[in-house]
Amino acid sequence: MADHAATHAGHTHGHIAPVSMYITIFLALMAGTGITVAVAYVDVGFFNTAVALGIAVTKATLVILYFMHVRWASRLTWLVILASVFWLILMFTIGMTDYLSRDWMGVPGR
């Protein structure tokens, strides 16, 4: 507990961020929303989805790091969050690998 006493001096345990930081993140999220809508009207083929998802991931990361205070959270919290992302990617890739490859080989009797 010695490190706790050192990192959490005083009475408050969490990091108190200034209001200006919350406003900055808020404006970044609004800008991201505007860009998402604007880009949707420009035809860049496959990249429409990639750009939309890229902005959504960026916005989600900002919310997680700053609004949800994960930037100042313990490494154990980071591990839990990254584990969820890892399992999500596993579900998407292995699931899609299965469905998309089903027609690749002829199945006898079908």
Add this chain to the structure above:
Amino acid sequence: MPEANQAALRSGHHGEPAEHPRNPNLQHHFMDMAQQQEASALGMWVFLVTEVMFFGGMFFAYILYRTWYHEGFIAGSHHLDLFWGALNTVILIVSSLTMALAVRAAQLGNRRGQIVNLILTMIFGAAFLGIKAIEYAAKFRDKVIPGRHFEWHEADPTGAQAFFSIYFAMTGMHALHMVVGLGIMSVILFMAWRGRFNQDYYTPVEISGLYWHFVDIVWIFLFPLLYLLGRH
């Protein structure tokens, strides 16, 4: 066990003098308030991981059916009202800001700041649901409700029906989470009103905020995936 240790355990402050007052909000199985708060936040994150996997299953269904019924998904997406979708995105982001400010007010022991920001958060949450109701009503009027009476005069009716099934499943589940969030915020608002939170103890506000932000993140992904397909 040495007596000094037992006294320290009773007081709840390991290694601190026994006369140091124990915070009434400190559960007996935690060493101090910092450890208690970290355990609570971590527990909330574990719950949110289960939520990620829950919504993840629906996002997987979305990806798969969008690959199968590309045309129907674009046609279905065109039918959604971009104005309401974008407005709801803005409303949710504003509500996340007020939620973060409510947590900050709790960290500072500012009762008025908590109450004002929690009420604002709830107003924006209710506005989101109101707009969702307007959108759903329009879908019923246009008869694009999946099922026997589904009417579709554009490309790929099967795919469009798949799109609207996923649209209602995902936005419906998201809206349900908003309703639950409003219930949670009512309790937190009541507790804040009673002055339950201060610099030492604001865990309920913090972890309820985590939930609210998570629901916001789900919408951050739902908005472009449902409303913005093939707009060009």
